[in-house]
Amino acid sequence: SQTIHQWPATLVQPVGSPLSLECTVEGTSNPNLYWYRQAAGRGLQLLFYSVGIGQISSEVPQNLSASRPQDRQFILSSKKLLLSDSGFYLCAWSGFGFMNTEAFFGQGTRLTVV
């Protein structure tokens, strides 16, 4: 069966420090991968999605970047964190193409920038 792993679960980082959040998927190949952010009391905002290795699409301009070095690995990064980067970050995967598939989410990383 497919599983998605996301770590760390919680993170407290000072302003200006770098960030690296990692997400890996097992049990499937060539998944679509997504990074979402959820600010306190807000809905889920799509940050990045990827349909393959090295293919990243950004949904909103921001201080973050994403990379997909391997088929089932998705990394969210920042060179210098801002206070506004605080939030709950979720990684997700879904099947490819026009198939009627659902998305599966990791358990999230709660990032607090201080």
Added chain:
Amino acid sequence: DAKTTQPPSMDCAEGRAANLPCNHSTISGNEYVYWYRQIHSQGPQYIIHGLKNNETNEMASLIITEDRKSSTLILPHATLRDTAVYYCIVRVVNSGGYQKVTFGTGTKLQVIP
């Protein structure tokens, strides 16, 4: 993307049916209606999806109107563990043939003992 509109919050008595509405008046013919829920500080959980017909699984039922402009998620016997934010979304397939999933703010369902 077809946008969805949901009430921000609802209450439901434990053991009663919870009926969560969603409007998606601009949905196109090839877009499915999906429901997810998110329990506090966890990742969203898939509940159910449908295109035209009503659907039922072990978690819930989905009723889609004939014109597909709205739907209702039904939790037949709500329990305290069903307290969560419920998201109604429609799936977007872009020109590249892949999907992205965009969420709104959802409905916060509070099940009351």
